Amino acid sequence: MFLFALCLCLGKLVSSGVSLEFRYHNTVEVERYLRDVNNTFDFTHLHSIGKSVEGRDLWVLILGKNPAEHQMGIPEFKYVGNMHGNEVAGRVLLLQLIDHLTRGYLSDPLVTRLLNSTRVHILVSMNPDGFESSSRDCMYSQGRFNKNGIDLNRNFPDAFSKKESGMREMEVRAIMDWLKTESFVLSANLHGGAVVASYPYDNSNGGSELQSGSSVAPDNDVLIQLAKTYSYTHSEMHKGDHCYDSKDFKEGVTNGYYWYPLPGGMQDYNYVWGQCLEITLELSCCKFPPESDLPGLWDANRAALLAYMQQVHLGVKGQVLDTEGNPLQNALVEVEGRQNLCPFRTDRHGEYYRLLLPGNYTFTVTFPGHQVLMETLAVPYGPDSFSALVHNFQLQRSATTTPGPSHPTQSCTPPQVWRPLGGHSHSLGPSGVTTLLVLQVLWNTMLL
Numbered sequence: 110m111f112l113f114a115l116c117l118c119l120g121k122l123v124s125s126g127v128s129l130e131f132r133y134h135n136t137v138e139v140e141r142y143l144r145d146v147n148n149t150f151d152f153t154h155l156h157s158i159g160k161s162v163e164g165r166d167l168w169v170l171i172l173g174k175n176p177a178e179h180q181m182g183i184p185e186f187k188y189v190g191n192m193h194g195n196e197v198a199g200r201v202l203l204l205q206l207i208d209h210l211t212r213g214y215l216s217d218p219l220v221t222r223l224l225n226s227t228r229v230h231i232l233v234s235m236n237p238d239g240f241e242s243s244s245r246d247c248m249y250s251q252g253r254f255n256k257n258g259i260d261l262n263r264n265f266p267d268a269f270s271k272k273e274s275g276m277r278e279m280e281v282r283a284i285m286d287w288l289k290t291e292s293f294v295l296s297a298n299l300h301g302g303a304v305v306a307s308y309p310y311d312n313s314n315g316g317s318e319l320q321s322g323s324s325v326a327p328d329n330d331v332l333i334q335l336a337k338t339y340s341y342t343h344s345e346m347h348k349g350d351h352c353y354d355s356k357d358f359k360e361g362v363t364n365g366y367y368w369y370p371l372p373g374g375m376q377d378y379n380y381v382w383g384q385c386l387e388i389t390l391e392l393s394c395c396k397f398p399p400e401s402d403l404p405g406l407w408d409a410n411r412a413a414l415l416a417y418m419q420q421v422h423l424g425v426k427g428q429v430l431d432t433e434g435n436p437l438q439n440a441l442v443e444v445e446g447r448q449n450l451c452p453f454r455t456d457r458h459g460e461y462y463r464l465l466l467p468g469n470y471t472f473t474v475t476f477p478g479h480q481v482l483m484e485t486l487a488v489p490y491g492p493d494s495f496s497a498l499v500h501n502f503q504l505q506r507s508a509t510t511t512p513g514p515s516h517p518t519q520s521c522t523p524p525q526v527w528r529p530l531g532g533h534s535h536s537l538g539p540s541g542v543t544t545l546l547v548l549q550v551l552w553n554t555m556l557l
Contacts, residue, residue: 129208131403133197136165136237142204143168143233150211152176152224158232159283162256165237167283172210173228180228181428182499184294184421184462187230187385188414189284192261192298192375194239195252198393198406199299203233205407206414219415226495227421230291235280235298236261247395248302255280262298262371265378266523268450269314269324284375285523292456293385295335295421295464298375301398303391304343304351305358306336311365311374311389324366327447328386331423331464336362336388338420342413352394365389382523384453386464422491424465427501429455429474436460437504440476451521462497466490472502479504 147155154176157166190199213220243252310324340361379387429440436459
């Protein structure tokens with residue numbers, strides 16, 4: 110009784126009899142809640158991936174059968190919320206999702222199968238400094254930017270921009286470093302101010318990717334399927350006209366560039382350099398909805414959040430091995446007809462994951478000193494069984510030099526940054542940094 114009363118007093122989920130409140134929790138409360146969850150449930154793991162400019166931790170809660178480390182064949186999934194500090198619905202929804210997952214594990218069949226087959230990472234707030242400085246206006250609240258006045262969703266390396274500054278904010282650097290430690294397969298970042306699922310590309314340089322006003326990615330069919338999965342599972346999004354002051358979106362989805370060009374966005378960075386398919390979910394007409402709207406927002410999004418997670422099991426997964434069965438890191442795993450700007454490669458475990466719709470696909474697998482392997486696979490629909498098709502590629506050694514990728518590729522190493530001890534990342538002198546900051550703030554205020 111004492112523990113129950115203590116938990117109830119704190120307003121945190123530590124017992125199946127206590128619900129997480131539908132309100133806005135500040136950064137201290139969120140951290141306390143995440144620690145309580147982590148201390149209570151052995152299928153969770155809590156860690157910080159870095160700090161904000163003002164020194165707040167960027168806490169990630171991992172949920173899964175083996176949360177502390179990657180397990181072979183278990184795909185890595187992530188949700189990122191509150192990238193813009195004044196877009197707060199995603200922050201609340203991710204806390205409610207944690208509540209739902211921890212309550213449902215071993216009692217709800219869908220939740221149990223999801224967490225047994227997937228390692229789920231949840232970053233409730235990417236921009237806690239912005240949140241703490243925000244006001245509660247529906248559309249014109251301050252707090253969008255980080256402490257340095259930078260829009261974090263314009264600050265990532267951009268594959269299409271020739272004016273790459275190299276400047277990286279601490280929060281962005283934390284995400285980039287995070288992607289180096291985990292082989293994420295699928296992701297979504299949660300925003301507000303509209304109700305639509307937006308998919309890559311967000312930007313274009315006018316090349317072959319630009320088609321009929323959209324910037325079309327090599328995995329466009331999969332990205333559209335992912336966006337529609339969320340839209341049609343959501344109670345309203347698929348209708349396309351949920352917000353009275355927003356444009357209509359056919360089926361509740363849009364190509365990011367078709368909506369508006371966005372340089373330096375996180376979803377393009379994940380896709381191009383992280384080989385992680387990511388979409389952007391705009392989940393509320395108000396950027397800062399009144400607290401009375403929060404239960405309805407959760408009801409509208411709950412099933413969609415779960416259905417989207419399940420899509421991590423699309424396609425094919427496995428390892429690339431040598432003749433002795435040893436895993437080969439950095440082997441290229443290419444799918445015919447999909448010329449990714451940076452070819453998908455195996456990770457340090459020799460693993461690969463390719464999200465694909467059902468159909469027949471020809472794979473080309475290459476690794477130095479080994480014969481090129483080509484195989485055609487019939488790919489079923491994996492989400493219903495909570496597993497992609499499992500297929501290992503075994504390569505034979507070759508006396509001849511293995512050719513490189515079957516198509517020209519750009520540099521697949523993101524621009525490096527210089528990060529001084531003060532924490533603000535830049536590669537220019539002080540005057541150049543100041544000028545760029547002013548220009549970027551002016552530009553960002555004109556965009557959503």
